[in-house]
Amino acid sequence: MDPLAEVERVTGAFAAELDGADPAAPLQAVRWTVQQVAAHLGAVHRWAALNARTGHRNPRVNVPELDVTPAEWYAEARSELLGTLHELDPDARCYTLSRTDKTVRFWHRRQLHESLIHLWDLRSRNPDAEPPGEVSEEVWIDTVDELFDVFLPRSSAADRLDLGGTLRIVATGCGREWVFARDWSPGEARAATATVAASPASLALFVWNRLDLDAVDTEGDPDVVARFRRAHIRP
Incomplete structure (x- = not known):
């Protein structure tokens, strides 16, 4: 498994799912709306990129207010995350949430799982949604x-x-x-x-x-x- 390639796939699916979605639509899996989950995931992407790039822990707002559409906000955040992770050496040292893995590679894995769970959250606005099929077992x-x-x-x-x-x-x-x-x-x-x-x-x-x-x-x-x-x- 190549986690960074998987991040590209899953975040691409999230971006596609946002296209045309009602920002005010409630989600079944979490007590958020479409706009709130997009704001949150975009903020997490930017935070992860900043932690990887600077090497140290940075502050983050959990669900920021947006002055652009959710799709625009998320597209910019996704681009920043992917650009940063592709640019940096996966073995470079940086701040992470792990007690044992203090490398940029941690953020490949973390952003994959973060994006996958929130892709499900986004799709859960449809009561008949199935778990995302974009990834393997x-x-x-x-x-x-x-x-x-x-x-x-x-x-x-x-x-x-x-x-x-x-x-x-x-x-x-x-x-x-x-x-x-x-x-x-x-x-x-x-x-x-x-x-x-x-x-x-x-x-x-x-x-x-x-x-x-x-x-x-x-x-x-x-x-x-x-x-x-x-x-x-x-x-």
């Missing part, structure tokens, strides 16, 4: 991995609610699973108190709190799954 699996290898370690003990049991999370059809004990340390599958299973795409959207329980298969203690969903491990 490998990308969806990595979207799950990133939540657990980047953002879970950044969360505080207060954010990581006691799960109340061992949770097993399974991506069906590809042999991948993640198991957490009640304190979020690695658990044993045979000791699972609850299990969540779904296709890689649906599972990724579920763990990022974009799909409800009816989109996945669950077994065992529902309170363990509910605690996982309430935990503040997502950015």
